[in-house]
Amino acid sequence: MATLARLQARSSTVGNQYYFRNSVVDPFRKKENDAAVKIQSWFRGCQVRAYIRHLNRIVTIIQKWWRSFLGRKQYQLTVQIQRRWRGYRVRKYLFNYYYLKEYLKVVSETNDAIRKALEEFAEMKEREEKKANLEREEKKRDYQARKMHYLLSTKQIPGIYNSPFRKEPDPWELQLQKAKPLTHRRPKVKQKDSTSLTDWLACTSTRSFPRSEILPPINRKQCQGPFRDITEVLEQRYRPLEPTLRVAEPIDELKLAREELRREEWLQNVNDNMFLPFSSYHKNEKYIPSMHLSSKYGPVSCKEQFRSENPKKWICDKDFQTILPSFELFSKYGKLYSKAGQIV
Amino acid sequence: MSQRQVLQVFEQYQKARTQFVQMVAELATRPQNIETLQNAGEPGARTRVASRALSPRRLRPAALPVELLGSRSVGTGVRKSIHSFQRVFGGQAERVKLPDACGRCALSLFPSSLHTGVMSLLRTLLLDVVPTIQQTAALALGRLANYNDDLAEAVVKCDILPQLVYSLAEQNRFYKKAAAFVLRAVGKHSPQLAQAIVDCGALDTLVICLEDFDPGVKEAAAWALRYIARHNAELSQAVVDAGAVPLLVLCIQEPEIALKRIAASALSDIAKHSPELAQTVVDAGAVAHLAQMILNPDAKLKHQILSALSQVSKHSVDLAEMVVEAEIFPVVLTCLKDKDEYVKKNASTLIREIAKHTPELSQLVVNAGGVAAVIDCIGSCKGNTRLPGIMMLGYVAAHSENLAMAVIISKGVPQLSVCLSEEPEDHIKAAAAWALGQIGRHTPEHARAVAVTNTLPVLLSLYMSTESSEDLQVKSKKAIKNILQKCTYLPALEPFLYDAPPNILKHVVGQFSKVLPHDSKARRLFVTSGGLKKVQEIKAEPGSLLQEYINSINSCYPEEIVRYYSPGYSDTLLQRVDSYQPLNN
Numbered sequence: 001m002a003t004l005a006r007l008q009a010r011s012s013t014v015g016n017q018y019y020f021r022n023s024v025v026d027p028f029r030k031k032e033n034d035a036a037v038k039i040q041s042w043f044r045g046c047q048v049r050a051y052i053r054h055l056n057r058i059v060t061i062i063q064k065w066w067r068s069f070l071g072r073k074q075y076q077l078t079v080q081i082q083r084r085w086r087g088y089r090v091r092k093y094l095f096n097y098y099y100l101k102e103y104l105k106v107v108s109e110t111n112d113a114i115r116k117a118l119e120e121f122a123e124m125k126e127r128e129e130k131k132a133n134l135e136r137e138e139k140k141r142d143y144q145a146r147k148m149h150y151l152l153s154t155k156q157i158p159g160i161y162n163s164p165f166r167k168e169p170d171p172w173e174l175q176l177q178k179a180k181p182l183t184h185r186r187p188k189v190k191q192k193d194s195t196s197l198t199d200w201l202a203c204t205s206t207r208s209f210p211r212s213e214i215l216p217p218i219n220r221k222q223c224q225g226p227f228r229d230i231t232e233v234l235e236q237r238y239r240p241l242e243p244t245l246r247v248a249e250p251i252d253e254l255k256l257a258r259e260e261l262r263r264e265e266w267l268q269n270v271n272d273n274m275f276l277p278f279s280s281y282h283k284n285e286k287y288i289p290s291m292h293l294s295s296k297y298g299p300v301s302c303k304e305q306f307r308s309e310n311p312k313k314w315i316c317d318k319d320f321q322t323i324l325p326s327f328e329l330f331s332k333y334g335k336l337y338s339k340a341g342q343i344v
Numbered sequence: 345m346s347q348r349q350v351l352q353v354f355e356q357y358q359k360a361r362t363q364f365v366q367m368v369a370e371l372a373t374r375p376q377n378i379e380t381l382q383n384a385g386e387p388g389a390r391t392r393v394a395s396r397a398l399s400p401r402r403l404r405p406a407a408l409p410v411e412l413l414g415s416r417s418v419g420t421g422v423r424k425s426i427h428s429f430q431r432v433f434g435g436q437a438e439r440v441k442l443p444d445a446c447g448r449c450a451l452s453l454f455p456s457s458l459h460t461g462v463m464s465l466l467r468t469l470l471l472d473v474v475p476t477i478q479q480t481a482a483l484a485l486g487r488l489a490n491y492n493d494d495l496a497e498a499v500v501k502c503d504i505l506p507q508l509v510y511s512l513a514e515q516n517r518f519y520k521k522a523a524a525f526v527l528r529a530v531g532k533h534s535p536q537l538a539q540a541i542v543d544c545g546a547l548d549t550l551v552i553c554l555e556d557f558d559p560g561v562k563e564a565a566a567w568a569l570r571y572i573a574r575h576n577a578e579l580s581q582a583v584v585d586a587g588a589v590p591l592l593v594l595c596i597q598e599p600e601i602a603l604k605r606i607a608a609s610a611l612s613d614i615a616k617h618s619p620e621l622a623q624t625v626v627d628a629g630a631v632a633h634l635a636q637m638i639l640n641p642d643a644k645l646k647h648q649i650l651s652a653l654s655q656v657s658k659h660s661v662d663l664a665e666m667v668v669e670a671e672i673f674p675v676v677l678t679c680l681k682d683k684d685e686y687v688k689k690n691a692s693t694l695i696r697e698i699a700k701h702t703p704e705l706s707q708l709v710v711n712a713g714g715v716a717a718v719i720d721c722i723g724s725c726k727g728n729t730r731l732p733g734i735m736m737l738g739y740v741a742a743h744s745e746n747l748a749m750a751v752i753i754s755k756g757v758p759q760l761s762v763c764l765s766e767e768p769e770d771h772i773k774a775a776a777a778w779a780l781g782q783i784g785r786h787t788p789e790h791a792r793a794v795a796v797t798n799t800l801p802v803l804l805s806l807y808m809s810t811e812s813s814e815d816l817q818v819k820s821k822k823a824i825k826n827i828l829q830k831c832t833y834l835p836a837l838e839p840f841l842y843d844a845p846p847n848i849l850k851h852v853v854g855q856f857s858k859v860l861p862h863d864s865k866a867r868r869l870f871v872t873s874g875g876l877k878k879v880q881e882i883k884a885e886p887g888s889l890l891q892e893y894i895n896s897i898n899s900c901y902p903e904e905i906v907r908y909y910s911p912g913y914s915d916t917l918l919q920r921v922d923s924y925q926p927l928n929n
Contacts, residue, residue, distance in 0.1 A: 100746060107710060107750045114677060114713030115720060122681045129683075 145179035152176045365480040372487035482522035493533035505544045512549045517558040524564035535575040547586040554591040559600045570610035577617035589628045612652035619659035635670035643684040650690035658697040673712040680721040689729045696736035703743035715754045738779030745786035752793045761799040774816040781823025788832045795836035857893040877909045
């Protein structure tokens with residue numbers, strides 16, 4: 001009852017209160033509604049997004065697999081093409097295998113050629129050296145033999161290298177036989193060319209054609225005309241010189257003969273220097289001339305007796321020399337060219 | 345009469361001087377006299393000589409020089425000549441007996457800050473009136489200075505050089521020869537002495553001597569210039585600045601062989617220091633003349649010419665090309681067959697210097713057949729003469745694989761392996777190892793060609809041996825590594841499994857792992873030769889490269905075989921037998 005009474009007391013205000021409360025809440029209601037709507041919409045959006053993301057992932061996986069499958073197929077095709085292209089390129093442009101082989105072959109051939117050439121060169125050098133060595137040895141041996149030529153065996157006495165107990169002589173013996181003995185080196189005297197008569201005559205004639213040892217042909221047609229026999233003519237033309245006695249002997253033959261005689265005498269000399277008297281032995285001795293020589297009255301000489309000399313009248317100081325010997329007539333006997341003056 | 349006596353005194357003096365100087369010159373040819381000559385005439389000569397303990401016996405001091413004379417008959421001549429000279433010059437007969445007093449008086453008459461004995465005496469004789477004495481004095485000085493560098497320094501310190509240079513310009517050819525000889529003897533010992541010669545202006549006079557008519561003078565001057573230019577680049581530059589190079593080129597064309605030799609060696613010594621100097625030599629037109637003279641039969645001349653050409657060509661590609669353009673190939677190859685060792689060595693040096701610059705030049709050498717000639721030359725020499733040839737092969741092979749193949753087909757590899765095993769010296773072995781590495785590193789073909797000749801075990805032993813020098817070890821290791829990385833020739837690799845150190849073993853096993861998966865015959869061979877067993881025994885850390893290789897090898901074989909060959913398999917089998925319970929007891 002009490003509550004009823006209370007309620008009745010408040011009944012008039014309840015309606016106002018109810019109305020007031022509702023009206024007051026109205027703007028809030030709208031706000032809250034909007035808020036709730038917002039929250040719900042956002043949450044739904046999240047849900048949907050998550051779903052979409054999930055879907056996306058799955059789609060990506062599928063696409064990935066599909067694309068890889070496609071790519072693998074493509075890959076094989078492209079690799080084949082690329083493989084072929086690369087091989088071609090390398091072979092043609094970068095590394096020509098066959099060219100390399102050729103080159104190496106050429107190189108090895110060149111090497112062989114060079115090796116052969118060098119070997120030949122070395123051999124040649126060795127041969128030359130050996131030859132030079134041999135020649136040197138030869139020369140040395142020859143020189144030795146020439147120095148030892150006196151060891152050569154004579155008819156009576158066998159030499160060192162030709163011992164009678166040997167079957168055959170030592171090779172040195174033969175070498176010694178071949179060797180010419182060494183001579184002392186004399187100063188080389190320049191030899192004046194001795195011009196002999198024949199040389200002079202042969203070269204002076206300008207019209208002389210060369211002497212040939214060939215005889216003229218046997219069957220020779222006689223030339224028509226007043227010609228002499230060709231053989232006679234040639235004989236006459238090329239008769240060898242027969243100089244006269246006067247011409248053949250040299251002008252100073254006397255002097256030459258004297259020289260020769262002196263040379264022969266010189267050979268017999270023991271020493272070139274004249275044997276001098278023991279000068280010191282006789283140094284202090286005064287020379288005592290003989291009586292015949294010491295007097296001014298000497299023996300009568302023929303020259304002074306019969307002929308007096310007058311030196312002031314002489315043309316020159318020296319005595320006359322005999323240049324030309326006499327008796328030229330005798331040398332002409334029987335050798336004249338023409339038969340005119342012949343003795344029958 | 346008194347006039348004659350006066351003249352006689354002068355004559356005696358001249359005779360004594362002549363005799364002295366001739367004796368000194370003659371004695372200076374033998375080294376044992378030079379010490380005595382050095383000390384003769386000094387005031388403290390006696391005591392100095394006594395301290396040298398030439399004779400072990402104790403003697404009265406006054407008799408010591410006489411004792412000296414007795415012990416060395418040659419020293420007698422020295423003393424006598426010096427005594428007679430001093431006697432006459434001293435002009436007083438009484439003082440003859442005491443050598444030291446004479447020495448004192450002689451020295452007092454020659455004031456010089458350094459009493460270097462015979463040096464000071466010869467110095468004054470250089471200015472003598474008589475030309476013969478001057479020349480002989482210069483000759484004696486030259487011989488003394490030639491002997492060792494102390495004497496050469498003494499020559500410089502006694503101010504002899506300016507006198508020489510001054511009188512060089514105006515004297516006759518004998519004096520010029522002797523003076524150039526002195527300059528050469530002084531300049532050869534050290535750069536400082538050569539610098540001293542340059543400082544006193546000798547270069548210009550020497551160059552003037554090069555223009556002289558007499559070939560002996562030219563030779564002496566060229567020799568002096570050569571020894572000066574030999575030491576370093578600055579001195580060479582000084583020689584070049586004095587204008588020596590064109591004259592030297594003219595000297596080369598002279599008919600005398602000795603002059604040609606010296607001129608060629610001078611050009612060689614000038615060109616060796618730097619590319620600019622070599623360019624100067626080439627600009628003077630030397631290369632054409634040098635190339636013509638290669639055919640000369642004289643061995644020493646050839647040696648010098650080849651040395652000159654190699655010094656020119658070593659600096660740069662352009663110079664090498666210029667040398668090649670002078671048409672030295674194939675004439676140079678005939679020099680490789682010469683009898684003389686030095687000619688062979690220099691010829692192979694020249695070819696090496698040309699081939700090392702570019703592949704084109706190496707190609708040129710190969711096309712001319714140079715490789716075969718060099719290989720034959722290596723075969724016919726021993727020792728250091730082989731070294732340039734070996735290096736040449738290495739350089740050629742290093743440029744490209746075609747050239748390396750050319751070296752291989754010229755039968756270079758057997759020759760190199762012979763060198764490697766035969767030679768006692770380490771540096772030659774190192775060069776051979778390097779050359780083999782260069783040949784074998786290009787492709788499996790090349791590596792196979794090297795491996796077939798059984799050089800790899802030799803290389804390995806050189807690498808492992810403790811006696812080899814460090815250089816040799818490093819080079820052989822590199823060579824092994826380079827060859828192994830390309831080697832697919834398995835029979836050569838197998839011995840390596842057994843005795844190689846781990847760092848090399850890694851490469852070997854790696855190569856096996858590359859080859860075995862593709863070749864069944866090789867797999868069979870690998871098993872039957874015990875290689876698989878060895879591989880199982882190798883302990884490797886899991887995860888390392890070696891373990892991976894081992895795994896890849898093991899995967900080539902069925903599991904039973906791998907298990908069969910694994911170590912301790914017999915033990916596991918026995919264990920299984922032990923633990924096996926027979927079914928029916």
